[in-house]
Amino acid sequence: MNGRGLIVAAVLLVLSGRQAECSDPRIITSSPDGPDGEILKCNLTDHSFQIAGHQWFKGHKIVHEDKDGSHITTYNITEVNVESSGQYTCKFLTVPDLIGVINVTVPPSVLAYKKTEHGNEGDTGVMTCKSNSYPFVEQWMWYRSSEDGSIQPLVNGTDERYYIKSTGNKTELRIHQLDIEKDQGEYICNGSNVLGTTGATVALRVRSRLAALWPFLGIVAEVIILVTIIFIYEKRRKPDEAPEGRGNLFDEDGGSAPLKSNAAANHETVRQRNSS
Numbered sequence: 001m002n003g004r005g006l007i008v009a010a011v012l013l014v015l016s017g018r019q020a021e022c023s024d025p026r027i028i029t030s031s032p033d034g035p036d037g038e039i040l041k042c043n044l045t046d047h048s049f050q051i052a053g054h055q056w057f058k059g060h061k062i063v064h065e066d067k068d069g070s071h072i073t074t075y076n077i078t079e080v081n082v083e084s085s086g087q088y089t090c091k092f093l094t095v096p097d098l099i100g101v102i103n104v105t106v107p108p109s110v111l112a113y114k115k116t117e118h119g120n121e122g123d124t125g126v127m128t129c130k131s132n133s134y135p136f137v138e139q140w141m142w143y144r145s146s147e148d149g150s151i152q153p154l155v156n157g158t159d160e161r162y163y164i165k166s167t168g169n170k171t172e173l174r175i176h177q178l179d180i181e182k183d184q185g186e187y188i189c190n191g192s193n194v195l196g197t198t199g200a201t202v203a204l205r206v207r208s209r210l211a212a213l214w215p216f217l218g219i220v221a222e223v224i225i226l227v228t229i230i231f232i233y234e235k236r237r238k239p240d241e242a243p244e245g246r247g248n249l250f251d252e253d254g255g256s257a258p259l260k261s262n263a264a265a266n267h268e269t270v271r272q273r274n275s276s
């Protein structure tokens with residue numbers, strides 16, 4: 001009766017998909033902090049089951065599978081670190097399946113998306129930190145680090161300017177209406193779980209509106225200089241270019257100009273004579 005109840009409970013657990021949340025009481029699990037080092041172990045103490053094999057999951061992903069009939073199954077995670085941290089499940093392929101859960105836990109590993117964020121005056125500044133470790137961060141905190149070394153916590157919604165959005169993996173601080181004087185500086189995001197707190201620093205640089213225009217002005221200046229250079233070049237090129245036709249013209253000019261001036265001079269003398 002009792003055994004049947006347990007089986008029904010196990011079946012219900014599997015059916016409801018909540019299998020990753022608690023171990024079968026007949027399975028002794030050892031976490032990697034135990035005497036076995038970085039080896040995860042499940043020991044099925046009830047030897048009345050026929051075992052067709054084992055499966056190991058990390059989260060919902062299968063990481064190992066075998067067709068072994070042993071009552072003990074192990075999985076080597078090599079090292080306890082941020083990458084290996086997670087919730088592991090060993091599954092005995094019995095009827096019904098029996099599972100054991102082992103949590104490989106580490107303190108949060110907080111990283112800033114970008115160590116320096118830039119924002120324009122009047123715009124919204126966004127700073128983001130994440131932690132990919134298990135267990136997830138229970139509480140995220142943001143602090144403003146002042147030049148005098150003091151640290152003030154930032155409260156969500158303050159002045160309708162500071163907004164904090166957090167999930168277990170990620171936190172985002174938004175500052176609306178950026179002000180160069182008030183907002184430029186260093187910010188700290190701290191994430192905590194049961195094992196501890198770690199933090200990361202993000203520097204926020206606020207550019208003035210004018211500074212935001214500089215790249216544009218630079219392009220305009222470049223275009224003006226380029227156009228000027230092309231214009232001058234074209235102007236100076238025209239006389240030099242002197243195709244053959246132009247050369248002949250010069251010769252003609254050379255020949256005719258003195259004639260013309262002579263003619264003008266003659267005309268002048270004629271006029272002078274006439275007038276006198």
Ligand SMILES: *[C@@H]1O[C@H](CO)[C@@H](O)[C@H](O)[C@H]1NC(C)=O
Pocket residue numbers: 028043044045072
């Ligand atoms: C498995 O569990 C049984 C019962 O608690 C114990 O006697 C046995 O030593 C364990 N085996 C290992 C390898 O831990």
Ligand SMILES: *[C@@H]1O[C@H](CO)[C@@H](O)[C@H](O)[C@H]1NC(C)=O
Pocket residue numbers: 039076077078
């Ligand atoms: C676990 O894996 C590491 C690295 O692959 C290896 O050095 C170590 O000997 C393994 N431990 C066992 C018990 O197999």
Ligand SMILES: *[C@@H]1O[C@H](CO)[C@@H](O)[C@H](O)[C@H]1NC(C)=O
Pocket residue numbers: 021087101102103135
């Ligand atoms: C593993 O963590 C979950 C919550 O994430 C908890 O419900 C469960 O009891 C833990 N299991 C063990 C064996 O510590």
Ligand SMILES: *[C@@H]1O[C@H](CO)[C@@H](O)[C@H](O)[C@H]1NC(C)=O
Pocket residue numbers: 156157163164165166
């Ligand atoms: C901050 O406040 C906004 C609403 O103003 C809310 O949506 C958000 O979840 C809050 N964040 C935290 C970390 O409480």
Ligand SMILES: *[C@@H]1O[C@H](CO)[C@@H](O)[C@H](O)[C@H]1NC(C)=O
Pocket residue numbers: 136167168169
């Ligand atoms: C954390 O990220 C993982 C994927 O990287 C996702 O499966 C999980 O749901 C996230 N957890 C939370 C609490 O956001």
Ligand SMILES: *[C@@H]1O[C@H](CO)[C@@H](O)[C@H](O)[C@H]1NC(C)=O
Pocket residue numbers: 143189190197198199200
């Ligand atoms: C934030 O975390 C760091 C460790 O990374 C710690 O030194 C510091 O005291 C924490 N700050 C607060 C206010 O908890």
